[in-house]
Amino acid sequence: MTPVLVVDDDHELRTTLVEVLEQEGLQAVAAPSADDALIRLQQKSFDLILLDLVMPGTDGMTAIPLIRRQAPPTRIIVMTAYASVQNAVQALQQGADDYIVKPFKIDGLMLTVRLNLQKARFCEETEAVDLDKIFNVLANGLRRQTLQLLSRQRQMRFMDLVRALEIEDHTKVNFHLKALREAGFIEQTTDKMYELTTNGQRAATCLSYICKSLES
Amino acid sequence: MTPVLVVDDDHELRTTLVEVLEQEGLQAVAAPSADDALIRLQQKSFDLILLDLVMPGTDGMTAIPLIRRQAPPTRIIVMTAYASVQNAVQALQQGADDYIVKPFKIDGLMLTVRLNLQKARFCEETEAVDLDKIFNVLANGLRRQTLQLLSRQRQMRFMDLVRALEIEDHTKVNFHLKALREAGFIEQTTDKMYELTTNGQRAATCLSYICKSLES
DNA sequence: AAATCCTGTGAAGTTTACTTCACAACACCG
DNA sequence: CGGTGTTGTGAAGTAAACTTCACAGGATTT
Numbered sequence: 001m002t003p004v005l006v007v008d009d010d011h012e013l014r015t016t017l018v019e020v021l022e023q024e025g026l027q028a029v030a031a032p033s034a035d036d037a038l039i040r041l042q043q044k045s046f047d048l049i050l051l052d053l054v055m056p057g058t059d060g061m062t063a064i065p066l067i068r069r070q071a072p073p074t075r076i077i078v079m080t081a082y083a084s085v086q087n088a089v090q091a092l093q094q095g096a097d098d099y100i101v102k103p104f105k106i107d108g109l110m111l112t113v114r115l116n117l118q119k120a121r122f123c124e125e126t127e128a129v130d131l132d133k134i135f136n137v138l139a140n141g142l143r144r145q146t147l148q149l150l151s152r153q154r155q156m157r158f159m160d161l162v163r164a165l166e167i168e169d170h171t172k173v174n175f176h177l178k179a180l181r182e183a184g185f186i187e188q189t190t191d192k193m194y195e196l197t198t199n200g201q202r203a204a205t206c207l208s209y210i211c212k213s214l215e216s
Numbered sequence: 217m218t219p220v221l222v223v224d225d226d227h228e229l230r231t232t233l234v235e236v237l238e239q240e241g242l243q244a245v246a247a248p249s250a251d252d253a254l255i256r257l258q259q260k261s262f263d264l265i266l267l268d269l270v271m272p273g274t275d276g277m278t279a280i281p282l283i284r285r286q287a288p289p290t291r292i293i294v295m296t297a298y299a300s301v302q303n304a305v306q307a308l309q310q311g312a313d314d315y316i317v318k319p320f321k322i323d324g325l326m327l328t329v330r331l332n333l334q335k336a337r338f339c340e341e342t343e344a345v346d347l348d349k350i351f352n353v354l355a356n357g358l359r360r361q362t363l364q365l366l367s368r369q370r371q372m373r374f375m376d377l378v379r380a381l382e383i384e385d386h387t388k389v390n391f392h393l394k395a396l397r398e399a400g401f402i403e404q405t406t407d408k409m410y411e412l413t414t415n416g417q418r419a420a421t422c423l424s425y426i427c428k429s430l431e432s
Numbered sequence: 433a434a435a436t437c438c439t440g441t442g443a444a445g446t447t448t449a450c451t452t453c454a455c456a457a458c459a460c461c462g
Numbered sequence: 463c464g465g466t467g468t469t470g471t472g473a474a475g476t477a478a479a480c481t482t483c484a485c486a487g488g489a490t491t492t
Contacts, residue, residue: 092331099331140449152281153463157468157469158470170469171452176450179449324452356479373439385481388482394440
């Protein structure tokens with residue numbers, strides 16, 4: 001079911017990859033060039049793209065931001081030769097999600113593919129959340145820090161939070177905690193520990209997405 | 217210079233890894249257990265941690281959030297056996313940055329290490345990106361719509377925007393356009409057309425990313 | 433040339449967000 | 463028991479964000 005797009009100018013590798021992916025129960029489509037891939041992306045959405053970096057015409061590196069723009073949630077795995085591994089770093093900075101070094105074994109490839117598909121599924125775990133609410137909450141630095149803290153620590157007491165945030169006035173923290181609580185992002189256990197709700201975890205995930213994407 | 221911490225209960229592997237890393241010009245320290253690693257982290261900060269998942273005592277998985285708590289910017293690479301690869305996914309969800317599958321070749325390991333160190337360095341540089349600015353801009357629905365419109369249309373005149381947004385008072389739109397301009401997200405061409413800047417495109421991408429993930 | 437639309441500025445007003453202050457109940461420790 | 467730390471609430475004040483209004487120069491149309 002999960003559709004994968006294979007972009008490589010090498011005809012043999014391209015068809016081999018499609019065969020392998022289909023044997024593993026994935027739906028795979030091949031594109032011989034980046035431009036062709038972009039056209040396919042307009043017609044249909046893919047969960048994952050295997051992208052060769054070195055290609056005639058539009059090369060993989062320049063294609064990455066274009067793909068990201070066209071289909072933001074798609075996982076992009078770039079394929080690069082061992083000799084030019086520093087390109088992988090650049091590709092990740094451009095917005096790719098992972099890399100694999102050529103030549104690779106089928107096992108290694110499938111491992112990377114499966115991991116990224118699972119990651120993608122993890123990313124999707126979101127329902128009806130109000131964008132305004134999310135951004136209003138995330139618009140405040142203190143609240144963002146709080147979400148991140150709770151995301152890491154799972155549970156924290158009030159004073160732990162206050163000290164971790166390095167705020168002198170505890171009532172200020174309380175104000176923002178109230179905002180977070182009313183937005184449904186955090187809640188308190190019976191013993192007064194603060195923790196993220198499911199929606200709060202979602203919001204924290206959004207936050208880390210944005211931070212991640214700013215890295216590139 | 218860049219210090220690496222190797223955490224593994226296997227004595228031989230631990231010392232081998234330290235040797236290899238030092239040969240490659242990195243400063244490496246070994247810890248035989250997660251608890252030991254946490255103590256070392258209190259005394260000294262590390263750029264990168266190689267963490268075995270399966271260990272007696274505190275295992276690697278539970279150690280990840282604890283490490284994150286102690287030293288947020290540290291890159292965490294987990295080492296996992298091929299048979300238990302799904303653990304890698306869980307580890308990434310827990311806050312690890314990358315994984316490597318055992319058994320691995322030295323080359324593969326060093327590749328992963330170098331990539332993550334480079335990423336860490338890159339993250340440090342861009343830490344200066346002003347999240348407050350981004351969220352303040354994105355916190356407003358009208359501004360979000362504007363970004364999305366410009367992302368689709370590339371260029372728009374003022375009145376086109378006003379009508380597309382269905383706002384009766386054009387000065388209101390102007391106010392938000394000014395905010396977007398001052399945040400460096402949009403700019404005007406010589407013939408008064410509004411368009412996204414590079415940062416604006418980035419912000420729009422973030423936005424559509426989130427919207428996409430909220431749809432599903 | 434007058435009317436109308438486009439594009440914009442700046443100030444005044446309103447609403448919302450945030451901070452600070454004063455106070456209080458409860459737990460825990462010596 | 464009295465002091466100290468924790469965990470709050472609500473009101474008052476301040477700052478920031480947003481809206482509305484009054485106005486104006488330039489382009490286009492009629």
